[in-house]
Amino acid sequence: MDMFYWVIAGGLSIIGMLVSSRLKSKFAHYSQFGLRANMSGAEIAAAMLRHYGIGDVKITQGQGFLSDHYNPMTKTVNLSPDVYQGRSISAAAVAAHECGHAVQHANAYAWLKLRSAIVPAVNVASMAQQWLLMLAFVMLNSFPQLMLITIIAFAVTTAFSLITLPVEFDASRRALVWLDESGTARGEELDGAKDALKWAAMTYVSAALSSLVMLAYLVLRYMGANRN
Numbered sequence: 001m002d003m004f005y006w007v008i009a010g011g012l013s014i015i016g017m018l019v020s021s022r023l024k025s026k027f028a029h030y031s032q033f034g035l036r037a038n039m040s041g042a043e044i045a046a047a048m049l050r051h052y053g054i055g056d057v058k059i060t061q062g063q064g065f066l067s068d069h070y071n072p073m074t075k076t077v078n079l080s081p082d083v084y085q086g087r088s089i090s091a092a093a094v095a096a097h098e099c100g101h102a103v104q105h106a107n108a109y110a111w112l113k114l115r116s117a118i119v120p121a122v123n124v125a126s127m128a129q130q131w132l133l134m135l136a137f138v139m140l141n142s143f144p145q146l147m148l149i150t151i152i153a154f155a156v157t158t159a160f161s162l163i164t165l166p167v168e169f170d171a172s173r174r175a176l177v178w179l180d181e182s183g184t185a186r187g188e189e190l191d192g193a194k195d196a197l198k199w200a201a202m203t204y205v206s207a208a209l210s211s212l213v214m215l216a217y218l219v220l221r222y223m224g225a226n227r228n
Helices: 002-030 041-051 081-085 089-106 110-117 119-138 145-181 188-227
Strands: 058-061 069-071 076-079
Touching: 002 089, 002 188, 041 058, 041 076, 041 081, 041 089, 041 145, 058 081, 069 089, 076 081, 076 089, 081 089, 089 110, 089 145, 089 188, 110 119, 110 145, 119 145, 145 188
Parallel strands: 058 076
Antiparallel strands: 069 076
16 A cells, blocks of 8 residues: 555656646746737736726735735735736736636635635644654554544645635636736737646646545555554
């Protein structure tokens, strides 16, 4: 069973790295193509928020590469420099996607509310995992209950990964609808935005699968210890 797990986990890890590499490649590719609308990511974000009547969300420029995110606690759309200043298909896609989260928040989108609600538990579980995992295997036979606690911690983070999927897919859907209906991106521009956001979504799918495999492995190890 251990060999089977490591083969599956190793395969998923490789897939995750390939997907991440593909995303970076796609972003770099579509960063070379400008929009006919000639709008920066910051301008696109502002226009999309105005369209949906959202006036209490601030657009900020962060740091790093592809570090873009929406923070529902502070109501800020945080865009990386390449996206904030960029006037490309990539910048448009990412900026609109992050504003898609702001629209979700304004509309009380159920999956976003659920994800936000479990963030405190996820933070605790994530910190605990690194300490619990090693001890749980060492003490599996003498104190199997520790493995059960570890499983609960991994179940919380796995649930978060799964809940994240509809949140991310829906934000991309909202982004593409607005880019199309507003005329900000049309034809090949819109196709490029779809392609870039598709690969961004695949990174979340890969992470969720890896988390599921790890959780299943821990459950099987716990069940095996109880049978012995």
